[in-house]
Amino acid sequence: EPEVTQTPSHQVTQMGQEVILRCVPISNHLYFYWYRQILGQKVEFLVSFYNNEISEKSEIFDDQFSVERPDGSNFTLKIRSTKLEDSAMYFCASSGDRNQPQHFGDGTRLSIL
Amino acid sequence: GQQLNQSPQSMFIQEGEDVSMNCTSSSIFNTWLWYKQDPGEGPVLLIALYKAGELTSNGRLTAQFGITRKDSFLNISASIPSDVGIYFCAGPREGSQGNLIFGKGTKLSVKP
Numbered sequence: 446e447p448e449v450t451q452t453p454s455h456q457v458t459q460m461g462q463e464v465i466l467r468c469v470p471i472s473n474h475l476y477f478y479w480y481r482q483i484l485g486q487k488v489e490f491l492v493s494f495y496n497n498e499i500s501e502k503s504e505i506f507d508d509q510f511s512v513e514r515p516d517g518s519n520f521t522l523k524i525r526s527t528k529l530e531d532s533a534m535y536f537c538a539s540s541g542d543r544n545q546p547q548h549f550g551d552g553t554r555l556s557i558l
Numbered sequence: 559g560q561q562l563n564q565s566p567q568s569m570f571i572q573e574g575e576d577v578s579m580n581c582t583s584s585s586i587f588n589t590w591l592w593y594k595q596d597p598g599e600g601p602v603l604l605i606a607l608y609k610a611g612e613l614t615s616n617g618r619l620t621a622q623f624g625i626t627r628k629d630s631f632l633n634i635s636a637s638i639p640s641d642v643g644i645y646f647c648a649g650p651r652e653g654s655q656g657n658l659i660f661g662k663g664t665k666l667s668v669k670p
Binding site: 449451476478480486487488489490493495500501503536540543544546547548549550551552554 | 598599654
């Protein structure tokens with residue numbers, strides 16, 4: 446069964462450094478999402494992306510964050526200058542249509558030191 | 559804003575028992591999704607519900623979309639050890655283009 450894949454599985458970074466989290470959505474999907482989950486808390490929406498542009502973003506997704514689809518398969522989340530509070534699991538998801546269920550990757554655990 | 563409230567927060571049951579958990583909201587949802595999350599992994603879709611009153615099964619799992627569109631429940635029959643995990647309900651935020659709101663989850667522990 447096709448799946449969403451994310452790399453790396455764990456990223457450790459010094460505060461203030463830039464990180465790029467990578468995702469390969471399911472190949473025929475058109476809608477892409479990033480969510481985050483702080484340890485022990487619920488999953489929170491960050492941003493959605495369709496037709497090569499951001500369609501929605503939450504208040505968490507400030508100027509430090511950006512997303513890109515650099516080629517036909519990858520979807521990336523960049524955090525420009527990481528803060529301690531950015532430590533979380535980051536999940537990528539994709540769907541074929543905005544009304545179809547989203548399928549999630551296994552996440553990248555981001556640890557900021 | 560819209561919120562999903564899940565109960566119970568956690569459950570400890572014996573293998574073989576049936577389980578029921580639910581999700582409620584003060585606002586209407588047009589879709590209810592149930593996901594399961596194992597430690598260190600992403601949420602895996604279990605059941606999707608699209609119509610008020612809909613009852614859908616997936617193996618030992620059954621979920622219903624409440625008539626009022628403000629609640630949903632998930633039942634697991636004859637639980638087994640691999641049912642352990644956190645179960646989340648989710649639904650698209652009103653007026654959004656599909657971004658999901660998640661509940662806080664029900665953590666299920668199964669004693670063999």
